[in-house]
Amino acid sequence: xxxxxxxxxxxxxxxxxxxxxxxxxxxxxxxxxxxxxxxxxxxxxxxxxxxxxxxxxxxxxxxxxxxxxxxxxxxxxxxxxxxxxxxxxxxxxxxxxxxxxxxxxxxxxxxxxxxxxxxxxxxxxxxxxxxxxxxxxxxxxxxxxxxxxxxxxxxxxxxxxxxxxxxxxxxxxxxxxxxxxxxxxxxxxxxxxxxxxxxxxxxxxxxxxxxxxxxxxxxxxxxxxxxxxxxxxxxxxxxxxxxxxxxxxxxxxxxxxxxxxxxxxxxxxxxxxxxxxxxxxxxxxxxxxxxxxxxxxxxxxxxxxxxxxxxxxxxxxxxxxxxxxxxxxxxxxxxxxxxxxxxxxxxxxxxxxxxxxxxxxxxxxxxxxxxxxxxxxxxxxxxxxxxxxxxxxxxxxxxxxxxxxxxxxxxxxxxxxxxxxxxxxxxxxxxxxxxxxxxxxxxxxxxxxxxxxxxxxxxxxxxxxxxxxxxxxxxxxxxxxxxxxxxxxxxxxxxxxxxxxxxxxxxxxxxxxxxxxxxxxxxxxxxxxxxxxxxxxxxxxxxxxxxxxxxxxxxxxxxxxxxxxxxxxxxxxxx
Amino acid sequence: xxxxxxxxxxxxxxxxxxxxxxxxxxxxxxxxxxxxxxxxxxxxxxxxxxxxxxxxxxxxxxxxxxxxxxxxxxxxxxxxxxxxxxxxxxxxxxxxxxxxxxxxxxxxxxxxxxxxxxxxxxxxxxxxxxxxxxxxxxxxxxxxxxxxxxxxxxxxxxxxxxxxxxxxxxxxxxxxxxxxxxxxxxxxxxxxxxxxxxxxxxxxxxxxxxxxxxxxxxxxxxxxxxxxxxxxxxxxxxxxxxxxxxxxxxxxxxxxxxxxxxxxxxxxxxxxxxxxxxxxxxxxxxxxxxxxxxxxxxxxxxxxxxxxxxxxxxx
Numbered sequence: 077x078x079x080x081x082x083x084x085x086x087x088x089x090x091x092x093x094x095x096x097x098x099x100x101x102x103x104x105x106x107x108x109x110x111x112x113x114x115x116x117x118x119x120x121x122x123x124x125x126x127x128x129x130x131x132x133x134x135x136x137x138x139x140x141x142x143x144x145x146x147x148x149x150x151x152x153x154x155x156x157x158x159x160x161x162x163x164x165x166x167x168x169x170x171x172x173x174x175x176x177x178x179x180x181x182x183x184x185x186x187x188x189x190x191x192x193x194x195x196x197x198x199x200x201x202x203x204x205x206x207x208x209x210x211x212x213x214x215x216x217x218x219x220x221x222x223x224x225x226x227x228x229x230x231x232x233x234x235x236x237x238x239x240x241x242x243x244x245x246x247x248x249x250x251x252x253x254x255x256x257x258x259x260x261x262x263x264x265x266x267x268x269x270x271x272x273x274x275x276x277x278x279x280x281x282x283x284x285x286x287x288x289x290x291x292x293x294x295x296x297x298x299x300x301x302x303x304x305x306x307x308x309x310x311x312x313x314x315x316x317x318x319x320x321x322x323x324x325x326x327x328x329x330x331x332x333x334x335x336x337x338x339x340x341x342x343x344x345x346x347x348x349x350x351x352x353x354x355x356x357x358x359x360x361x362x363x364x365x366x367x368x369x370x371x372x373x374x375x376x377x378x379x380x381x382x383x384x385x386x387x388x389x390x391x392x393x394x395x396x397x398x399x400x401x402x403x404x405x406x407x408x409x410x411x412x413x414x415x416x417x418x419x420x421x422x423x424x425x426x427x428x429x430x431x432x433x434x435x436x437x438x439x440x441x442x443x444x445x446x447x448x449x450x451x452x453x454x455x456x457x458x459x460x461x462x463x464x465x466x467x468x469x470x471x472x473x474x475x476x477x478x479x480x481x482x483x484x485x486x487x488x489x490x491x492x493x494x495x496x497x498x499x500x501x502x503x504x505x506x507x508x509x510x511x512x513x514x515x516x517x518x519x520x521x522x523x524x525x526x527x528x529x530x531x532x533x534x535x536x537x538x539x540x541x542x543x544x545x546x547x548x549x550x551x552x553x554x555x556x557x558x559x560x561x562x563x564x565x566x567x568x569x570x571x572x573x574x575x576x577x578x579x580x581x582x583x584x585x586x587x588x589x590x591x592x593x594x595x596x597x598x599x600x601x602x603x604x605x606x607x608x609x610x611x612x613x614x615x616x617x618x619x620x621x622x623x624x625x626x627x628x629x630x631x632x633x634x635x636x637x638x639x640x641x642x643x644x645x646x647x648x649x650x651x
Numbered sequence: 652x653x654x655x656x657x658x659x660x661x662x663x664x665x666x667x668x669x670x671x672x673x674x675x676x677x678x679x680x681x682x683x684x685x686x687x688x689x690x691x692x693x694x695x696x697x698x699x700x701x702x703x704x705x706x707x708x709x710x711x712x713x714x715x716x717x718x719x720x721x722x723x724x725x726x727x728x729x730x731x732x733x734x735x736x737x738x739x740x741x742x743x744x745x746x747x748x749x750x751x752x753x754x755x756x757x758x759x760x761x762x763x764x765x766x767x768x769x770x771x772x773x774x775x776x777x778x779x780x781x782x783x784x785x786x787x788x789x790x791x792x793x794x795x796x797x798x799x800x801x802x803x804x805x806x807x808x809x810x811x812x813x814x815x816x817x818x819x820x821x822x823x824x825x826x827x828x829x830x831x832x833x834x835x836x837x838x839x840x841x842x843x844x845x846x847x848x849x850x851x852x853x854x855x856x857x858x859x860x861x862x863x864x865x866x867x868x869x870x871x872x873x874x875x876x877x878x879x880x881x882x883x884x885x886x887x888x889x890x891x892x893x894x895x896x897x898x899x900x901x902x903x904x905x906x907x908x909x910x911x912x913x914x915x916x917x918x919x920x921x922x923x924x925x926x927x928x929x930x931x932x933x934x935x936x937x938x939x940x941x942x943x944x945x946x947x948x949x950x951x952x953x954x955x956x957x958x959x960x961x962x963x964x965x966x
Binding site: 105108109112113114115118119122123125126127129130131152167169228252253254505507508509511556558559560561562563594598601602605606607608621632634635636637639640641642643644646647649651 | 658659661662663664680681682698700702703704706707724726740743744753755757759761762763783784785786787788790791792793794795796797798799801802803805806809830832853856857860861862863864865866922923936958959
């Protein structure tokens, strides 16, 4: 069938409306919609019609812009001092200091529950930077105005009486809680929690757990007023293990099964810890089916992917990749030696620092006990202080890992929800190319240690630390990668950026000076926006979000039809 | 607001139909808190990654500078996007798009946008996206997006179906196996929207997948494989042969009127979206097109105030 014939029906219909259009052109357009845009002629009909109508100058009513929702004269204020005596429909964030309900008789004789109290502006600052006003609640917002909470008031008004201003919270006002007030609100459940759940929560918990280890320790008070005897240790159940810190006597030994009521979970750096105080009840518990210490020991063994800053008592098996030592002069003038190196296990890689006479060789398998985790540049690294904590294994714990090709595949969402990890590979789609991608200037000032340059990014020729400088050019690309559920900043330094852009730094410089920064950014977007990439590198996860420092980033290699087939297989869909 | 970590919202892969069907929005409490469009399938959309062929592009000059609006068509409908006067960094590229569009060129685009909406006086809500970044793309990139969007939609359909037996709270949804990122959205959507058949969205997914996999992208009920392959080889035949309706549900005119009534938020309802509803209800495309024309030209009960958009004639 000829091309014309194939689309004859649709072509005729367009032709009817647009008499001057060429049938060949119309058929060509239908073909294009079908083959390039994957829209069959029946569906493309209206789009093609519009196109030819527009070309023929036939009036196609422009869609009237849907009008925005009515702009209300809302006044947003940060401080009470921004408010005038007549301001209505005010939006402001405040801290609730008190809430006193009272029944007030209205003129009509009707009785109404109202409330009054104090609120303070600037709620995210300390109270010496706040101003306190009276308020009245006319709308029974008691549930959202708990003392101690921070709330956003919307649609409230200013009231002035005897030159004193206050806030009226009306029936129509909206009160949104931004921060819960009062004591930590927690489910008053007496049911014990699993350690896995407890590790994710904060506040009061009840646990049934086996004591894995205990060790008396001492905390020296900061104010120099003496010291406190404490007990550190570790608790475990079949769902995991958690550090324990007891501020009072703790007589249960390793292996004991205990029921703990009214402990609190707090976070030390990124690591949850069960705190036991005078008011916590700890008693021996009997349950023959509870996992034994032997069975639980595997759950107390860690892998690199599970390490978090601040952890203690880590038991882990590792393969050594590199090992070095250096000496330095400590603060007290003594000469000290520190040894460190890169280590790996099947879940990733990290650094190990030994403050003791430990000298494994690259390729050795080692086993550590009671190691601790310290964060260095955001990456959780292992530390041992005593040679008794380390043993060299005679037999390999796994098939020797090749350090040059050791990337652990981690899904983006798992990565973002976990902690900082080295040596990961993950996938996602580029959803943003930042405007500062390209050539940047770095500060060339040599640091006091004489070994390295400041290298901070200059802004308008200024280093935030070193002042105005003549910068050194560097190439950097910053993107956002996203899998539809989670996202991460993706930072490509010079080498990976050159591979990613398929241009050298000099070529990028030339390109930008010739076409401009905007055109350069547009070329990255054209190539990568909405495209899948695979990334190898270091994932830094902290309170500020997640970032990957990429060692390489490459376009995904899956073909569209394979991708579609994978989706159909995954969800059991057939066409 | 300080003291709280502001998390970047992920870009939800979303076919046009699911997004435009939405009528539930969620405004953040704080000044910088994100707002969301909540779809029937429980996606909370603050940012979306969409794609399609450019179907409309206009420029409007206002007091604050030019703004642009347009739409991208995918197999299920159209996504509306705009570029605001206060986004001057996007204007040069928008001008380029507009010039290409006005010269008669059509092309595929991929776009990341933040959800926004307009409330009509009659209470309807019109969904749109404020462009964050965009790029013209090739068929391959578009097909990959179709697969991703289909995958994400199937995941939401699965979660929606799991949620049906659950109570509308976190714990119950969790035990029903709803993924954590969809729980909040499904609780809100199930509270807001009347019950519906998720099969409607499955049809869109199938269209997206068949387009992505290089097979035909015909609008049909799922048909036996042999037939679909045959149809794929000779797509031309379909225009001539009426598609056998699969037990039409109810009457065709009624379906059209009901569709317009349900979806018209003041702008009229798009031709394609009406036809699609009829096809999904089991009528043939041809019958639906005839019926739509007859309602407009013969009965006069609906009007087409501007090309491609239909409304009920106000009585």
